[in-house]
Amino acid sequence: MRLKTVLLIEDEKPNADRLKRLLHHVCPNVDIVATEESIAASVTWLKNNVQPDLILMDIRLSDGLCFEIFNLVEVTAPIIFTTAYDEYTLKAFKYNSIDYLLKPIKQDELTAALQRYEDMFPHAALTQTTLENLAELLSPKGYRKRFLLPFRDGYKTLLTSDIHYFYSEWGNTKAFLKNNQVELISQTLEELEKQLNPQEFYRANRQYLIHIDAVKSIFNHFNGKLKVELKGQSEAEVLISREKSTAFKSWMDY
Template sequence: MKIVIIEDELLVAEDLASNLKQIKPDIEIVSILSSVKEAIDYFSKNSQPDLIFSDIQLGDGLSFDIAKVISIEVPVIFCTAFDEYALEAFRINGIEYILKPFSAESLEKALLKFQNMQKVMAGSIALKYEATIATLEAKNKNSSGTIMVKYRDRLLPFTLDKIALFFLENEITYLHTNSGSSFAMTESLEELEHKAGLDFFRMNRQFLVNRNVITEATDYFPRKLKINLSFPFKKDIIVSREKRGKLLIWLTEN
């Protein structure tokens, strides 16, 4: 079985490839692609594999954009951290997915489902992409843009423009407001990442930051970036070299 992986974080892609090989040793990882542009260039010149594993949000756009240029004729399994509500878009349109962080068990189930549904999933993938992204966009438009926080015996609403960042400390997630207050959250950073939308960027495992509070990104040895905020903050926010390019594109385009 020939597989192409589309993932802009090299460590995640390599981990996925390694897990797939352990599950099924005869799998051949034909290529690892890191962007929409690279995928379009690759599929313009090379035959398509038996199966594609793809992240959704890449540094230069959504992986759905690939199908707007290239007619994808093989099944795709998406690696996503979308919440359960958003995943209805995938269920409705017959596209398979696995949730990040993925496990060997989830990969094995996805491969088995691919083998069982191969003919059903193939052939109309581009149309399924269009239907799926339309559903996801409708979800985003219907979003209130408000995060609810339970504080003592009250529920406090915070609109996204009033939130500076979310951060993880001692395995507890916190919301930090523009005014300097912090509140403990029940949601994980992964859940908040998709509630917050495109104005927030996941800098690393600990920080999800609103672009409106970023004043600059400075070089930080070796080949990393340090994020400076518009207000004093007690922790350094460091972006890995793997995410450096994706962050710079996000800052430029948004």
């Protein structure tokens, strides 16, 4: 596995020791950079160190629930949540989670979770400089704001702000609008993906390119996929693949 660095956040030493053994069995060369036992210690570590490739995070810590960490420091690393309780599944889903493991954690379950990490992050973790450069490239400069569409004997303007989502149907690209109307668009989804602001529009799959404000509900689906319900009378449902689920949640939570 390409996984290099892991931060453990676990307040019970027996559980921490067990996780270390399991990790080193699956990834013999992994560097467990630290083991923190509380919200306060975890925040201090994250503020003063380069974020690891992956965090294994217990939900109930000695000074509260781990979710408080996200209110006190920016966490960019993907996370595998570990807990003895299943009541926090939906809340954990909001963050950079790639899996949710119930204690006692079994080796095959951890192996599967780490393989999911490998599938989602095939390259080394991005440095902060790279992330900043990427953010600059994705800044909303020069992105398409409108379309000029044929209308009767002339043309009309369609603003991107009036569009809920684009979809492909029988070789045509269509825009579903906030007023529930549909317009035919000459560009392909691949072309639109390059022309539109990625902070506003996300390529969910081969068929849909959706606006962030069009998302009505998000549900866990089987095999790690997500099911997204879109606003409007169409009641469209969009599936997000397991490989794209973490990126989609990060896009929604930005």
